[in-house]
Amino acid sequence: MNKIVIDGLTFRYGSRDRGQSAPVLKDASFSVEDGESVGIIGANGAGKSTLLKILVGLLPGYGGTVQVCGMDVTKENLSSIRRKAGYVFQDSDSQLFMNTVYEDVAFAPRNYGMSETEVEERTLGALRQTGIEELKDRHIYRLSGGQKKLAAIASVLSMGAELLLMDEPSAALDPGNRRNLIHILNRLPGTRLTASHDLDFIYDTCKRTVLLTEGAVIRDGKTEEILRDEELLVAHGLELPLSFRFMKGV
């Protein structure tokens, strides 16, 4: 079953009264199957963040078909979609707002009216999956960037998200935290869509990759094949990931 279906997606910012702006997504189509881990790569302004925001209903008014977890992305379906699809912001500070890690991770299940026993079970489960159980009583302001990222991921896992949508998850992480995040993501069950221009991170966490340029899907295929294609990457404002540069001896 497909967790995401995007068919002929077109989107432009702005409204008619402010004048029509150019489309930032142009007839984009691809699907993501249950259990797949897919990367979205593209230069600055390619439309990666816009695409993720459309999937969680933050940007209505798109053209074409967009379905998440079997539901059309419409106002009526948003609360059901957000129970199944967890959006991890690029900036973890925009996502964490409670006092402690535990409170933040417990927020969504509590908000959905689950019993305190279930809230605790889900919260501890999510903290375990992200390897931050020992930080549960830590104040959010006392977390490092890497710990905040893990807390933000735990806060969407606790509501039972089947689909993780992540915007630049490795941004601002040092090598140790980045490696830890790769290790944790690769052990998580479920489906993932990760937007990033950290191509090494995509190589380490996604089997399939979609290349976007100016809002259009240029390539959709095996990560290894796309990330090895230097000519393709350079033509679209990217460069070979380090892993392949070393192999070439560059």
Ligand SMILES: Nc1ncnc2c1ncn2[C@@H]1O[C@H](COP(=O)(O)OP(=O)(O)OP(=O)(O)O)[C@@H](O)[C@H]1O
């Ligand atoms: N709120 C907005 N209003 C108007 N235009 C916007 C808005 N947000 C983004 N854009 C424009 O939409 C296009 C796509 O932006 P988007 O942030 O989706 O790209 P991106 O691939 O995520 O880029 P980056 O890698 O720099 O984060 C860009 O031209 C950008 O300037």
